[in-house]
Amino acid sequence: MNDKSITQVLVSIDSNTVLSGARQIKTKLITELSRQGISEEVRVIETGSIGPTNQGVVLGVFPGGELYANLTEEEIAEFVQERFVKGRTYQKRLLAEKLPEEMMLQEYDSRKTQYYGRIVLDNCGRINPEDIEEYIGVGGYEALGSALQEKTPEEIINIIQASGLRGRGGAGFPTGLKWSFTFKEKKYPKYVVCNADEGEPGTFKDRLIMEGDPHKIIEAMVIAGYAVEAEQGFIYIRGEYKLSIERLQKAIQQAREMNLLGENIFGTDFNFDIQIKIGAGSYVCGEETALLNSIEGYRGEPRLKPPYPAQYGLLQQPTLINNVETLANIPAIILNGPDWFRNFGTENMPGTKVYTVLGHVNRPGLIEVPIGITLREVIYDYAGGISSGEFKMAQIGGTAGDILSAEQLDVPLDIQSLQALGHNLGSGALLIMNDSISVAELLTSCMKFFAHESCGKCSVCRIGTEYLYTACNRLRKGEGYADELENMRDIATTMKLTAFCPLGQSVAQPVFSALKYFKNELSKSIKQNKKSFSPTREKNSKVIYYS
Amino acid sequence: MKNLEELKKIRERVKRDLELRTGKHRIKIVVCLGTCGIAAGARESMNTLIDLIAKSGRSDIIVTTSGCAGFCEQEPMIQVYVEEQEPVVYGKVDTKAAEEIFEKHILNHQIVEKYLFTKGK
Ligand SMILES: Cc1cc2nc3c(=O)[nH]c(=O)nc-3n(C[C@H](O)[C@H](O)[C@H](O)COP(=O)(O)O)c2cc1C
Numbered sequence: 236m237n238d239k240s241i242t243q244v245l246v247s248i249d250s251n252t253v254l255s256g257a258r259q260i261k262t263k264l265i266t267e268l269s270r271q272g273i274s275e276e277v278r279v280i281e282t283g284s285i286g287p288t289n290q291g292v293v294l295g296v297f298p299g300g301e302l303y304a305n306l307t308e309e310e311i312a313e314f315v316q317e318r319f320v321k322g323r324t325y326q327k328r329l330l331a332e333k334l335p336e337e338m339m340l341q342e343y344d345s346r347k348t349q350y351y352g353r354i355v356l357d358n359c360g361r362i363n364p365e366d367i368e369e370y371i372g373v374g375g376y377e378a379l380g381s382a383l384q385e386k387t388p389e390e391i392i393n394i395i396q397a398s399g400l401r402g403r404g405g406a407g408f409p410t411g412l413k414w415s416f417t418f419k420e421k422k423y424p425k426y427v428v429c430n431a432d433e434g435e436p437g438t439f440k441d442r443l444i445m446e447g448d449p450h451k452i453i454e455a456m457v458i459a460g461y462a463v464e465a466e467q468g469f470i471y472i473r474g475e476y477k478l479s480i481e482r483l484q485k486a487i488q489q490a491r492e493m494n495l496l497g498e499n500i501f502g503t504d505f506n507f508d509i510q511i512k513i514g515a516g517s518y519v520c521g522e523e524t525a526l527l528n529s530i531e532g533y534r535g536e537p538r539l540k541p542p543y544p545a546q547y548g549l550l551q552q553p554t555l556i557n558n559v560e561t562l563a564n565i566p567a568i569i570l571n572g573p574d575w576f577r578n579f580g581t582e583n584m585p586g587t588k589v590y591t592v593l594g595h596v597n598r599p600g601l602i603e604v605p606i607g608i609t610l611r612e613v614i615y616d617y618a619g620g621i622s623s624g625e626f627k628m629a630q631i632g633g634t635a636g637d638i639l640s641a642e643q644l645d646v647p648l649d650i651q652s653l654q655a656l657g658h659n660l661g662s663g664a665l666l667i668m669n670d671s672i673s674v675a676e677l678l679t680s681c682m683k684f685f686a687h688e689s690c691g692k693c694s695v696c697r698i699g700t701e702y703l704y705t706a707c708n709r710l711r712k713g714e715g716y717a718d719e720l721e722n723m724r725d726i727a728t729t730m731k732l733t734a735f736c737p738l739g740q741s742v743a744q745p746v747f748s749a750l751k752y753f754k755n756e757l758s759k760s761i762k763q764n765k766k767s768f769s770p771t772r773e774k775n776s777k778v779i780y781y782s
Numbered sequence: 783m784k785n786l787e788e789l790k791k792i793r794e795r796v797k798r799d800l801e802l803r804t805g806k807h808r809i810k811i812v813v814c815l816g817t818c819g820i821a822a823g824a825r826e827s828m829n830t831l832i833d834l835i836a837k838s839g840r841s842d843i844i845v846t847t848s849g850c851a852g853f854c855e856q857e858p859m860i861q862v863y864v865e866e867q868e869p870v871v872y873g874k875v876d877t878k879a880a881e882e883i884f885e886k887h888i889l890n891h892q893i894v895e896k897y898l899f900t901k902g903k
């Protein structure tokens with residue numbers, strides 16, 4: 236490559252920055268650089284999300300890793316003049332944070348006890364996601380090569396099992412075990428499915444992984460295919476994720492051209508190809524069995540489990556389903572080994588977790604941190620603290636997640652610690668709220684979502700979500716019935732025990748945790764002397780409740 | 783893609799390109815590219831340095847730019863940062879000087895007194 240550039244400007248092009256005009260900024264940058272006659276020295280490169288969100292167009296300048304945000308098109312001429320012609324930093328838009336100069340972050344975490352690095356997002360905001368050679372340049376597809384040429388499927392499954400990796404899609408099921416179940420089935424063909432539906436409100440980690448590093452998902456899927464003896468993969472992706480779809484399609488195309496997908500990959504007799512399936516925007520289609528129905532062209536309703544997809548999955552064949560973030564860990568584990576992976580996170584849940592931090596914090600956005608750090612660390616060390624007022628509560632893991640109070644700020648965010656309190660880690664959304672939000676308000680918006688998204692297959696969920704929504708709405712208006720809270724608990728319990736799929740079952744999480752930690756506040760919303768709105772007793776209720 | 787060797791070849795090819803963003807740099811040469819520097823020919827000196835680095839095949843040396851340091855009469859000026867050593871500032875670095883500094887200082891760790899302006903921070 237006859238490249239003379241000594242400076243590289245990375246323009247973050249993801250779904251957020253595109254809306255702020257990142258593409259126009261990129262074009263303008265190129266024009267200005269050539270007007271100044273320095274296009275050869277300064278190269279403009281497109282990349283995925285660099286990190287900061289809600290800050291308009293974000294640029295990274297290397298070497299050095301300076302970050303600029305909120306740049307407007309009008310400022311580009313001045314920016315180029317200052318930064319690249321005169322060689323000074325452009326103070327006006329410079330961010331205090333810097334991008335680390337080395338790919339693998341080697342920073343101390345706030346507890347100063349262990350090093351951590353980025354595993355999942357290491358290339359995001361650093362390489363051009365539309366150029367397979369850049370991915371190869373940072374070690375991409377090497378894990379696949381070494382897997383195919385040097386390891387048997389059993390060996391790969393053993394490595395994944397020994398790493399302790401657990402699913403990042405919400406349920407936290409041990410990944411290696413899941414692979415071994417699919418491997419054991421000797422019914423062919425088998426399938427690998429990547430769950431990229433990402434319907435959980437407030438969660439957008441998978442999107443940024445796919446936008447920033449699509450080849451990593453492709454590589455991981457081929458490795459998974461080899462390990463479970465499948466030859467066909469599907470990526471089931473949320474339809475709104477236009478840029479992810481575009482980049483994945485490009486990545487698949489490039490991988491095919493290099494024969495990293497297709498027949499006889501790496502000169503072996505292993506064949507694998509990937510197809511993209513686009514979802515139509517239903518929350519329940521993220522649930523693995525509903526997802527399979529949707530791929531097959533049926534209504535996106537869940538299937539009864541067991542049998543699990545490992546036995547009867549897509550088209551009734553053995554199928555492995557993994558979340559995007561789960562898969563994004565695979566190449567690094569294969570390359571560096573399970574012991575390396577266990578350097579990060581906790582004994583019970585090794586590795587890192589990508590969180591989307593939202594709400595009343597100074598720096599909302601995406602972070603990748605070792606599993607086991609606390610909510611307090613996330614808020615104060617990484618998200619810049621509460622933006623206004625006092626911390627009141629956090630909902631972790633999305634709308635189906637638990638609502639925690641200030642007393643849980645120091646609970647480590649890992650499955651074991653949370654489960655001891657009856658909570659889940661969920662998908663990685665962390666919604667942080669100050670005292671301007673009432674618990675009833677929050678619950679109402681959750682229940683509205685569930686009532687809308689309940690697929691209607693089982694009556695417990697269809698009716699229960701509607702009932703809880705109206706109950707929360709009454710509380711929100713301060714018009715709760717005398718025994719509203721007990722009724723809510725009853726309904727939520729019934730749903731948890733009897734709903735057909737985990738959507739209906741998980742509705743109980745926010746309800747239980749709100750009742751546990753914010754009962755006082757909710758009780759204040761009870762204003763009516765009238766005893767109950769028991770659906771069995773209410774005359775005009777559409778709800779029929781068998782007691 | 784037939785084997786890992788082929789993969790490595792691609793990797794070598796794009797290495798320098800990525801190293802600016804990812805690599806570990808032991809030696810950094812900063813060229814002052816203020817108006818004064820440019821007028822004095824800093825860009826030519828810089829291009830010479832870039833070519834020399836490319837020829838040497840070394841990936842741990844980078845060139846970056848900065849503005850005027852306030853000693854315009856010394857332009858073109860360059861600063862050389864070698865890991866774990868005091869930074870060295872050279873003045874009046876034309877292309878010939880650049881070649882000499884590269885050969886002696888960058889590759890062989892000898893300070894070129896002839897062009898030395900200051901040492902240390
Ligand atoms: C209502 C509902 C929605 C879900 N949505 C998603 C989703 O959007 N993405 C995802 O990866 N998993 C989702 N899951 C979890 C999947 O069913 C499944 O556990 C996951 O894809 C397994 O992958 P993992 O083991 O890699 O985490 C959802 C589950 C439920 C019950």
